Amino acid sequence: MTPRDTPPGPLLDVRGLTVRTDDGRTLVDDLSFTVGGGERLGLIGESGSGKSLTTLALLGLLPDGMTATGSVELAGTQIVGAPEKRLTAVRGRDAAVVFQEPLTALDPLMRMGRQIAEPLARRTGLKGRDLRTAVTDALVRVRLPEPDRIAHAFPHEISGGQRQRVALAMALACEPSLLIADEPTTALDVSVQAEMLDLLDTLVREREMAVLFVSHDLAVVAKVTDRVLVLKDGRAVEEGPVLDVVTAPKAGYTRALVAGARKLESALDLRSPR
Amino acid sequence: MGRYLLRRLAFLLVSLALASVVLFVLLRLLPGDPANALTSVGASPEQIAAARHSIGSDRPLPEQFTHWLGQLTSGDLGTSFVSSLPVGPEVTARLNVTVPLTLAAFVLAVLVAVPVGFVAAYKRRTWYGAVLSGISQLGIAVPVFWLGMILIAVFALNAGWLPSGGFPQDGWDAPAEAVRSLVLPVVTIALVMGASLIRYVRSATLDVLGSDYLRTARALGASFPRAMWRHGLRNASVPVISILGIELASTLLGAVVVESVYALPGLGSLLATGIAQHDYPVVQGVLFVSTLAVLLIGFAADLVQRIIDPRLRGRLSGGAR
């Protein structure tokens, strides 16, 4: 984490966050949690539980027709109701995001190098040759082979795993205090998922970055976080250290979740020769 | 790119050749005898036969076709059955009216439609966004000739600011008059074309506004104008350019009604009289030149799209459709 005049209190402080649509449906309901500097929180829930909306609300990027109420303080800045100008200053610097779908998350008409250069230049102020070198470095850091080829490629010309690495490189280029990863491995092949998780884990540890990891997959969340928050229908049903939640789930919903995961595990154990 | 250009040019030539064959055959399949236009009602069979012979329509079709093709390759569009004047110079004279008319209307329509379409999308939740969409909805429903009639009534007949129709006898040798006589026709076409363009620009903008890459850019700290400038403009322009090509081509040919409202001696009115009189060389000539224009415009639109959109490389023709 970049040393800055760290404000008192947690890096991310969410209190009573509620997201409603214009026609009155409540999608996220009175959600509260904190993420401290360097801490790694998992946000788990099934599709429609409101976890992706939560990540968007943290950056003031909710789609049209939805409004957030409550309080989201990111590095001391109130996000809810903040003017666009203040949000622009916070995004990227205090928190950056890796989205689920790497193909659509990248501009299809722009070469990778230029796409990475944009946040990089904003963060570092580099120009010209120095910027180009920094782009190559960023690609090397996410363990992309042939960084120069990738930098010249368009999104459709490289694989899904490579695209997601580029997206990760873009987010890391901002050197955020908090990395928000919204289902970063869901769209990837199973074989690539593990590698991606491993990479993310390593890079985040090296930088002592705080992480908010969003997933529907308990096993994935357990791998890269210390604490989890279980969401169902927009409400928090359980929160605690990963080990506690997995070994002694309190809420019925969490128990079902863990049981499901265990069942699959044992089924796989029986099948796979030891 | 070089190889693509060659292939695309070859494709253009083949299309043109195909189109000219289709054109020729289709016209001869139409019932009706061009000789009728040359002879008075109740002419004797001998007179009609003589008329046919004089224009060559009694010769076998393949012979007529090779004759026409031979003329074409030497840049000659043939001779009118009716007026016995060469078609080429006539078409050129008409293009001097139609091309400025179309281009000016096209430029005006684009200049209006792009900003209006963007605002209609970006501010779609405000009342003026809705009003802009409503106006374009109304605009595509207005018959172009009726709009022309209204503009004439208001600006020519009532206010007397502009001529109600016609084109100066001296053509562009009387530039001020020529321009004045084109103002209302240009506005008429531009309004109708602009209305439909607004809808395309609006929908392309909506696609961009809802796109993930725009969200990514903003999530990483780009301001909205910055993200739109870097990512939105290019992405929205791809579908709009393919529409622009089609609009330009069809306006070039579709100016016939507006030319009729304003009594302009353009390509469209030449075609209309040609069709009415079964004057094949004239119809053929106009349609051949039009097809060439359509193909060239399509070529240009494809090229621009390929430069913008790397995903299209590897495809011969067609945009992001």
Place this chain on the structure above:
Amino acid sequence: MTLPAAPLKETEPSKETTPVSRRRRSATLLAGCSLTALIALLALVSLVWLPFDTDDTSGGRLAGPGDGHLLGTDKLGRDLLTQLMTGARIAVQAGLGSVAIAALVGVTLGVLAAFAQGWLDDTLAAFLDILIAFPTLLLAMLVVAARSATLGSAILAIGLAQSAVVARLVRILVKRVLARDYITAARTSGTSWPRTVAAHILPNIWPTLVVNLALQFGLAVLAEAGLSYLGLGAPPPNASWGRMLQEAQATFTTAPAGALAPGILLVVLVVGVNLVADGLRDTLDPATRRRRT
């Protein structure tokens, strides 16, 4: 901590969609239906009752409202309302007839073209692209010139010209469906082509197709009016709105009613069906964002 992956549900959609609010969607449809119904009503009534005979010229030239003539008369002394009503009938006929032809020919050609591969595919695509650049009106003029200027010719002409547009759209839609997995599955399991088309392809393309046909209806009405304006539509005494406008052009300033009323009705009908198309698009196909067709 090595739990195997246990997905709760299938992959989460990357973004929660924000559909147009239901209320506005149905308002569009309702407004469109009302406007269209207004004209349809005029047309239906004209079949059983008209204020005057269509060729009754007894009214005095360019008379104002009154004397039984609700809206006045035209320059030949015919009742304006009578003409507007028959015009409504002709407009609706033109729209329905053209769209029927365009649907029949266009869908057939489009489906056939979609199965083409390689250079044939390229050529067909380019051919349709060229064809649609030629305005409907222009193609229609050719057909009308070949036959005589009647409403039937106009409908046939417009319908054929629009077939190209429909065929181009259907070709693209079908290609998109063909690329999906379940079609490959159907093919490998030995389903015949006609069955595949009926069971898998048509159900998948019809929402987009219906919306487009509604738009074509409006365009057909405008094209018929254009043809009539040029004197290539239904001959007198059938009063097409286009011909009424042409006849009233010279007297626009002295008798504006005749030059405004047909135009207003044209706009009402076309805006009506366009709104119906928009409403249908949002209702039938809420998942896809508004897309150019």
